[in-house]
Amino acid sequence: MKATKRIALVAHDERKQDLLMWVRQNADTLAKHELFATGTTGKLLADQCGLAITRMxxxxxxxxxxxxAMIAKGELDLLIFFWDPMSAQPHDVDVKALLRMSVLYNIPTACNRATADFFITSPWFNTDYEQVVKDFSGYIRRPLE
Known part of the structure; x- marks a missing residue:
């Protein structure tokens, strides 16, 4: 993982203001990295914080x-996803799939402000980091018998 990180910023509706406050507080640091976000969140952050964000x-x-898919292709380094544990999401299976990919490919994932604060203050946030990713090339799933 290079010093300039590729960071995904995601928030459910009830957490968008929390993420916006966090991004504002850390805009100078985040501006040094490549930022990605889901549509509505990306527009909110770009408009309110003046950051260059690639929107999905x-x-x-x-x-x-x-x-x-970007995680699976090695195109993202960090996931900051302020998700709402108190509201049902119509796309819950997609949320679970995204979180599964982040764990499978050993992507640091912050699901709340405290963890995001730990990330951004880590010495590895702005430096190279040797990420260990398990080799699944030999993984074969056997059918149930």
Whole structure:
């Protein structure tokens, strides 16, 4: 993982203001990195914080899956996803798939402000980091008998 990170920023509707406050507080540091976001969140952050953000589709329209695919292809380094544990999401399976990809490919994932604060203050946030990713090339799933 290079010093300049490729960071995904995602938030459910009830958490968008929390993420916006966090991004504002850390805009100078985040501006040094390549930022990606799902549609509505990306527009909010770009408009309110003046950051260059590559926007995917909205989460329910496939944005979560687009970010998951980027993780699988080695195109994202960090996931900051302020998700709402108190509200049902119509695209819950996509959310779970995105979080699964982040764990599978050993992508640091912050699901709340405290963890995001730990990330951004880590000495590895702005330096190279040797990421260990398990080799799944030999993984064969056997059918149930």
């Amino acid at each position: 589709k909205s989460g329910p329209l496939g944005g979560d899956q687009m970010l998951g």
